Amino acid sequence: MTKPERSIDKSEVSIPLGIVVERRESAHPWADCVWMPVSVFMNADTDVKWQEMMKSPGCVRYHAGTLLLTLHRKETEALRSNLMLPIPELYIVLQEDENPHAEFPYVAHAVTASEYDAQDMMDAGDDIVEKVAMPEAVAVFIQAFVEEHHVEEEFIKRKRDRLKLEDQKFGKAPIFSNVTKH
Numbered sequence: 001m002t003k004p005e006r007s008i009d010k011s012e013v014s015i016p017l018g019i020v021v022e023r024r025e026s027a028h029p030w031a032d033c034v035w036m037p038v039s040v041f042m043n044a045d046t047d048v049k050w051q052e053m054m055k056s057p058g059c060v061r062y063h064a065g066t067l068l069l070t071l072h073r074k075e076t077e078a079l080r081s082n083l084m085l086p087i088p089e090l091y092i093v094l095q096e097d098e099n100p101h102a103e104f105p106y107v108a109h110a111v112t113a114s115e116y117d118a119q120d121m122m123d124a125g126d127d128i129v130e131k132v133a134m135p136e137a138v139a140v141f142i143q144a145f146v147e148e149h150h151v152e153e154e155f156i157k158r159k160r161d162r163l164k165l166e167d168q169k170f171g172k173a174p175i176f177s178n179v180t181k182h
Contacts, residue, residue, distance in 0.1 A: 011073040013145055015138070018044025019092055019108040020053065021064040035106055037064075037092035037130045042137055050104050064094075065108040071142060076150035078114040079142055088134040088142075091118035095127050113142055 017040040026034045044066040054061040069090070071079065082088050090113055094106040106128065112118055113134065122129045134142075 011149070012070055014068040014070040015042070015141060016044055016046060016066050017042060017069050017090075017111055017138070018048075018066050019064045019111065021062050021094065021106070021108065023060045023062070025058040035094065035128065037094060037108075037128070037132060039132050040090055040092070040111065040135065040138070042135065062104075064104075064106070067108055067111045069111050069113060069138070071113065071145045073149040075114050075116070076146045077153075078116045079146050080150060082113055082115060082134075083139060083143055083146065088113075088139050089115075089131040090134045090138070091115070091121070091129055091131050093118075093121050093127050093129050113138075 019037060020039040020041065022036050022038045024034050024036070026032060038061065044063065046066045048063050049065045051063045052060060053063050090111055092108070093110040093112075095109040097105055097107050109127065110121065112121075118129055118131070121127060
């Protein structure tokens with residue numbers, strides 16, 4: 001089993017995951033094929049990129065590369081909510097390869113267990129961001145990290161300003177005035 005990497009301060013930990021990407025033929029008139037991340041696996045060879053794993057008519061699955069899933073102490077709330085889903089998820093990001101002569105049009109760019117991070121990556125625009133089922137061993141690893149680092153934050157309700165309509169606020173003249181003119 002691949003040993004997780006811990007930083008010196010132990011506030012973050014990383015685990016390498018193999019990224020599986022599927023190339024499927026498309027019936028769409030503007031696209032010959034569709035590329036989509038479909039799964040991850042542990043104990044992946046870190047030197048492999050775009051190794052064919054499975055081939056069937058109209059579909060090929062590749063080990064696109066190995067990425068580090070890094071967990072940070074400050075994102076335990078997002079990790080915890082992910083683990084509460086009926087099927088916990090990982091989010092994989094593929095980016096277009098900048099080399100126009102590359103054999104494959106995408107590179108495996110990132111993997112995260114935080115839906116907040118995934119949303120930020122989706123906002124970038126051109127990247128392919130897909131969720132895949134989280135393997136049980138990865139869920140156990142994340143659960144142990146959350147149990148070690150999660151601190152429940154107390155909700156503090158913001159108090160509203162006690163402003164009377166007659167009071168002047170932000171340098172503006174009052175809307176209503178108690179002073180009557182004769």
